[in-house]
Amino acid sequence: GENVEQHPSTLSVQEGDSAVIKCTYSDSASNYFPWYKQELGKRPQLIIDIRSNVGEKKDQRIAVTLNKTAKHFSLHITETQPEDSAVYFCAAYMNRDDKIIFGKGTRLHILP
């Protein structure tokens, strides 16, 4: 079936450095890619999303890039801060199945 691969599963970066999380998807017709952040003990919350008609979207320190040809998209967090520590999930809307499939998550640790 359709799936979304997310890497790495764990990422540690020094405070102030950048973090990059990458995802690949299988359904070439996918056209909507949200990213969710889940802090410890809390619910996932949307932080940014991108649609297939654009290649990049930025919101302050967060950016997402999309390469439709290669079927991969990435989350970039610059100038990381302690509050960025969380699990991040990428997701892709699968047109064929009419549902959103999530990656398995990346646990991001911001080191002091």
Added chain:
Amino acid sequence: KAGVTQTPRYLIKTRGQQVTLSCSPISGHRSVSWYQQTPGQGLQFLFEYFSETQRNKGNFPGRFSGRQFSNSRSEMNVSTLELGDSALYLCASSLNGGSVQETQYFGPGTRLLVL
């Protein structure tokens, strides 16, 4: 607007029992999706309900079922519980869901422990 709410927040059951979880979406939202979250497996899609009809379902056994009421509140039922059903069950609501590709708003989840 009040956010998505789920009850109960915590539940302990034994193998073979059945359980019913409840989800109240944001007012005006008509789509409710359910997910199972376990360590290492991320968020796995169970099913989506819209206007009291199951619109889509994931790859879970028939022991997992759900329904939606006319006020968009949804319930999820798991029968004949197994140890592997221990997980955080999240529901998410959106205005119309499905092919409209809207933002999903998650509830706090129900943590189920099966002993």
